[in-house]
Amino acid sequence: xxxxxxxxxxxxxxxxxxxxxxxxxxxxxxxxxxxxxxxxxxxxxxxxxxxxxxxxxxxxxxxxxxxxxxxxxxxxxxxxxxxxxxxxxxxxxxxxxxxxxxxxxxxxxxxxxxxxxxxxxxxxxxxxxxxxxxxxxxxxxxxxxxxxxxxxxxxxxxxxxxxxxxxxxxxxxxxxxxxxxxxxxxxxxxxxxxxxxxxxxxxxxxxxxxxxxxxxxxxxxxxxxxxxxxxxxxxxxxxxxxxxxxxxxxxxxxxxxxxxxxxxx
Numbered sequence: 001x002x003x004x005x006x007x008x009x010x011x012x013x014x015x016x017x018x019x020x021x022x023x024x025x026x027x028x029x030x031x032x033x034x035x036x037x038x039x040x041x042x043x044x045x046x047x048x049x050x051x052x053x054x055x056x057x058x059x060x061x062x063x064x065x066x067x068x069x070x071x072x073x074x075x076x077x078x079x080x081x082x083x084x085x086x087x088x089x090x091x092x093x094x095x096x097x098x099x100x101x102x103x104x105x106x107x108x109x110x111x112x113x114x115x116x117x118x119x120x121x122x123x124x125x126x127x128x129x130x131x132x133x134x135x136x137x138x139x140x141x142x143x144x145x146x147x148x149x150x151x152x153x154x155x156x157x158x159x160x161x162x163x164x165x166x167x168x169x170x171x172x173x174x175x176x177x178x179x180x181x182x183x184x185x186x187x188x189x190x191x192x193x194x195x196x197x198x199x200x201x202x203x204x205x206x207x208x209x210x211x212x213x214x215x216x217x218x219x220x221x222x223x224x225x226x227x228x229x230x231x232x233x234x235x236x237x238x239x240x241x242x243x244x245x246x247x248x249x250x251x252x253x254x255x256x257x258x259x260x261x262x263x264x265x
Contacts, residue, residue: 008180016094017046017101019053020076021249023084024116026050031079036063036072043076046098049106051112054080055101063092077249085120086249087112119254121219122197125246127229129188129211131239132179140176181210183238188232189213193219195228200252210240214252222247 020043028045035041035056045052054076063069073091079085095101105112160216188211189199196215204212217225233242 009108011020014060016058016096017055017098018058018063019055019089019093019095020073020114021054021080021089022087022105022112023052023054023080024050025052025084028208029054029151033074034072034078034079036069038068038072043079046101046105048102049109051105051109051116053101053105055095055098058094060094061094063094065091070149076210081123081247081249084124085116087115087119087254088249088251115254119250122216122250122253123219123222124250124252125215125217125225125229125244125248126248127188127211127213127215127245128205128209128210128243129184131181131184132212133208136177139172140180141174184236185211191232192225192228195225198253202252216250217247219247 023045025045026047026049029052030045030049031043031054033040033042035043035058037058039058041056043054043056045125046055056076070091077086077088095104192199194214196217198216200214200216202212202214204210213227229242229244232241232246236242
């Protein structure tokens with residue numbers, strides 16, 4: 001019923017195949033009616049040799065990266081990764097036909113073999129670390145002799161030279177903040193080094209975040225990695241706050257991007 005209603009809205013829309021990820025299986029699989037677009041399209045596999053693309057029917061359009069669409073893309077990958085090692089495709093990858101997908105699998109067969117071998121049995125975890133920047137600034141001001149001297153100079157001096165003192169104070173505080181953030185991040189990476197296979201640093205979001213990282217972990221060592229995170233969070237519980245997410249498909253370590261050219265029928 002849902003599918004019929006959705007299709008009736010766009011009766012003339014050309015149909016394609018949305019690809020979520022690549023897995024290794026020669027057995028046809030289905031993963032429910034959870035396809036992107038809210039039409040209730042079934043998610044199933046398209047095969048070439050021992051590889052399969054996880055796909056659903058969809059309009060042949062450019063998908064907007066809305067929250068709803070992004071969550072649908074992620075949800076399918078999360079469902080599939082319960083049983084398989086997943087090579088996630090980049091958001092919005094659409095082919096015209098199943099034959100086009102098979103040709104893609106055929107053309108990238110060697111590369112897929114290599115990447116799947118490297119990613120076999122591995123999952124991703126995310127770690128974001130925040131601090132109270134205002135409190136850190138106060139701590140730095142109390143600890144740093146040069147900062148205390150500059151503040152005293154500014155408070156006791158009414159001449160124009162205070163302008164340059166304020167500029168210098170700002171630079172010293174910013175430098176001290178960066179040094180402290182770098183030290184925290186370095187300590188956290190070092191503590192997790194033996195628990196993860198690889199890590200990737202992403203750009204922090206906002207002025208309170210000092211670390212935005214992804215870690216590649218062997219599925220069988222998830223408990224050990226969790227324990228390391230708990231130990232680190234406890235160590236810094238009065239200084240830093242931690243947002244730990246996962247497990248995820250290895251988005252930050254494998255993301256198959258395609259340059260697709262639309263051709264005339």
